[in-house]
Amino acid sequence: MRIGNGYDVHAFKGGRKLILGGVEIPHDKGLLGHSDADVLVHAIMDALLGAAALFDIGQHFPDTSDEYKDIDSLLLLERVGKLIYEKGYEIENIDSIIVAQKPKLMKFIPQMRQKIACSLGIDTEKVNVKATTTEKLGFEGREEGIASYAVCLLK
Numbered sequence: 001m002r003i004g005n006g007y008d009v010h011a012f013k014g015g016r017k018l019i020l021g022g023v024e025i026p027h028d029k030g031l032l033g034h035s036d037a038d039v040l041v042h043a044i045m046d047a048l049l050g051a052a053a054l055f056d057i058g059q060h061f062p063d064t065s066d067e068y069k070d071i072d073s074l075l076l077l078e079r080v081g082k083l084i085y086e087k088g089y090e091i092e093n094i095d096s097i098i099v100a101q102k103p104k105l106m107k108f109i110p111q112m113r114q115k116i117a118c119s120l121g122i123d124t125e126k127v128n129v130k131a132t133t134t135e136k137l138g139f140e141g142r143e144e145g146i147a148s149y150a151v152c153l154l155k
């Protein structure tokens with residue numbers, strides 16, 4: 001068994017789509033980033049890579065490369081899955097948290113779990129996504145951006 005953890009933050013920016021766990025969330029602003037800035041999927045990728053001792057997403061998908069400009073992060077997740085499986089690992093489970101003051105995310109979570117599981121070719125039951133606010137404290141609480149944490153177990 002090998003454990004991995006991931007953390008990511010993106011700042012809010014007007015005129016961008018808000019994509020979390022591959023799901024487009026209706027909101028008045030989105031997250032700024034080179035890719036689609038899917039902060040949840042980025043944290044999950046870093047957890048998976050970390051567990052397999054495969055460095056981090058910056059190493060595999062540099063934000064200086066045009067190839068990854070505005071890319072759907074689920075496609076990158078699919079590639080991370082392949083790297084993990086090539087090394088002979090299986091994903092036991094993934095747990096994750098989205099830290100956002102707004103918008104409310106509860107109703108989108110089942111779809112996020114499905115999309116993440118589908119990109120990795122695993123059962124939805126192996127993927128958990130939670131959402132929390134910070135009671136208006138910190139940058140998430142001031143609605144300056146969204147953070148995400150993830151842990152995973154490989155076998």
Ligand SMILES: [Zn+2]
Nearest residue numbers: 008038039042
């Ligand atoms: Zn990111």
